[in-house]
Amino acid sequence: MFEKEEKELEKLNHLYQDLQIPSDFGDQAIMDGIRRAGKIKKRNRQMAKVFLTASIVFLGLVGSVKVSDTMAAFISNVPGIEKVVEVIRKDKGLVAAVDHDYIQKVGIVDSHDGLKVSLDSVIHDEKNLIAFYKYEAEDQNLDIFPKDIILKNSEGEKLPFQMKQGTLWTKNKESLLEIKFPLSSEIQLPENLILSFTFRLGSGEVLEKEWNFPVILDKDKFLEKEEVKLDKKVVVDGQEIMIKEITMYPTVTAVHVTYNSANSKKIFGFNDLQLVDENGEKWNPTPLETEQISENEAIFYLESHYFKKPKELYLTFNTIRALEKDELWVVIDPEKEKVLVSPKDGKITEVVMRNEELQIKLNEKPFAFKKEIFNTLDPIEGQNIMGSMGMSFSSSDHFILYSVPYTATEVQEPIKLKLIDYPATIQSKEEVRIKVK
Template identity: 30%
Template sequence: MVNVMNEYRDHNAQEWQELEAMKEHIDRIAVPSAIDEAIKNGMRLGRQRRRRRVLTRMVSCTAMFMLLVMVASVRFSPTVAAYVGDIPGLRALVELINYDKGLKLAIENDFMQKVGLSEEHDGIKMTVDGILADESRVIVFYTLTNQDGRKRVVNLRNVKLANNANTSTSYGASDFSEKWVSKQGTIDFNFHEGTGIPELLELEVKFDEVNETATSSPVWKFNIPVDKTKFEGKKETYAINQTVTVEGQRITFGTMTVHPTRIGLEVAYDPANTKKLFYFDDIRIEDEKGETFGTIINGISASNISETKEVLYFQSNYFSKPEKLYLRASSIRAMDKNKLEVQVDLDRKKLLFRPDDRLTLVDVGTSSENGQGVLVFRLDNDHPLDEHRQYHLFSSTYKDASGKQFESNMTGSTENEFQYYIRKAEYKSPLTLYVEDYPSRILGDINLRIK
């Protein structure tokens, strides 16, 4: 391995310097534990949530070599080189490939559409570099450039398609230093069932902050052409239609649709089940060679159809053309339906009802940032599957003792503590919160032949 790295360094000095600079930058990033799982949990059920995108810290020689191989394959693969030469957002592509093997296959199979549209406001230039699109999804690759070195960008906001509101949107958020030069990222548009992809995407974007002294809030607008001939008819459908039972809970797997950028699997939960099934820990699609394609971890991972039905999204194996396919899982997070409510006595600062004694109330306080109330919980959990997982415990909807419904607009977590923010209001205590995910499980081998 060392010889290979030395040989590459000797013949590609400039590229090696770029890789070393990338490594040094990554090593300085403070990475929260299990960011992938936090993204997965936060975006479950198809809600639009912004999550901070970070690169995993890479400190070992082996990890550096893996990054080297990955970047080299993107730069020098014959099917990809034509795009990399013209698309500035190389690092965004590398990062995205690192997360999703299905998107890597799509790029390697000439599926990227180049765009190259730019617009500038207040010294900030945004360039739409390219898109990946199929009949269910469009991923927009973009680059931000700090033209005069003075402006700041905090986060994207109000990202939408002006000519198509029937979409769910996922996009990352990044920290920007005072001296940032350029940043790359992606915007993921999930088109709802029955919604066609338009031939022109009318993208509109705003930012939280462009300039501390700016008096306006400009909108970056792009009319992005979509070549629908690249993906029309490119999908495969499998009617699984099989029901399994795990610890008495019935689950039916319906139709699976394989698109070039992702796989959608219909899942139905028997209304007569005694437990609420939150999420599969290890569900995956596996081919005859043992190659696995797991659920999407950096984007929209599921969409609700109804209270008992949803579509789970997996990384796509469309371009690998497997001979055999299996659906496999062994662990599902679930809880008795009569334990799904948590009651908080605001006056006495105590829990009146909780799923089990692992959940405790640490504090009932007020946020110093915006004056909202904040409920701080502690979740003690030593399960091996949860070693690096941070839970999104509760639904955004809660109610007080009068039955009045409210919406929480913010949550947070630090290690084993969870913060749930509540509106400024006159509440009739206690408050009732609804459990959305929890470290309790049912176990059983699921092994279904798909193809």
């Protein structure tokens, strides 16, 4: 019994023994998400801890997952796999992947300079590489966090994949953390690769050495995507939305959508996009829910139903976020701390200058809307805006504050910020049937 799993673990052991690790791996790039946390910490050290803790609480909230007898047997046989299930229990697609033995056990430890880092396991397909890891310092009182987490090839050269989602800290050092690297169809992920970590202390000091983990991706733990062409048009309040196709990966389902450029409103996204089968079972958006391809094209990510194989499947939504195209610009007078132009619904009401930042108030309850509404990568008029934007709120707030980096000059001209998202909604119950194989 369980001879298959024993052979797989034995095979991995031989593979890692044969893999050579270069002694010098070159420079590393700082991840956008960690850089954001660092900027928050610089403004307010306590806020940095709140930022990290909140992400853990958000990902760790609630809910038990009913595991099958197959998974129960698999969990009891593979050491530590129950810790992976604990991390992914809110994503039914990933739970199904583990249930179907779609996970590669790694079990490597790199320990030096008073820090022990363990790479437990990975899940990978054409869309994502997901790794489960943990770390612990010998000094239990030491505040320490990952600084860079990057992928390299077997020669130590940095690969062009950037971590977009993950957890960096947990109070329980026995629990696993999860990191996700979105992959590209244009660049092939090598079979032999290295997952490389650097760390920083709570004081800001960066540890010089690296913690490296050679991984040989198991071809037996790889399944190809499945695609369903749709090209179905949905009209909501006169706005045309084309559902182009749905692509099913073991780790995620991708919904490819385009908007008619002649629409009078800019469509930002869906509030409640779901997949629903004939029994009413639902697959919800993932934390990394949207990839904006162009002004009128986007991909929305839902939990994977790859292993479910329903008899009937529907794509449904009840509300979309959209705003008239002539209301997309917000104009602010930084000298007078005044909002000159904003959407007609009056939700953007106040602005104050504080610590070389413009703090813009949006009257919207945080539990109902947790999106960034400005982005420095979009067209912005005004030469004094530099750096990353941010947002802050608490559970007791009835508004959200958006922070825009701004350095005052003697002559302060009004600046314009383009909205990339906004809590203006259109209600319309829609259902698109998906042909299943």
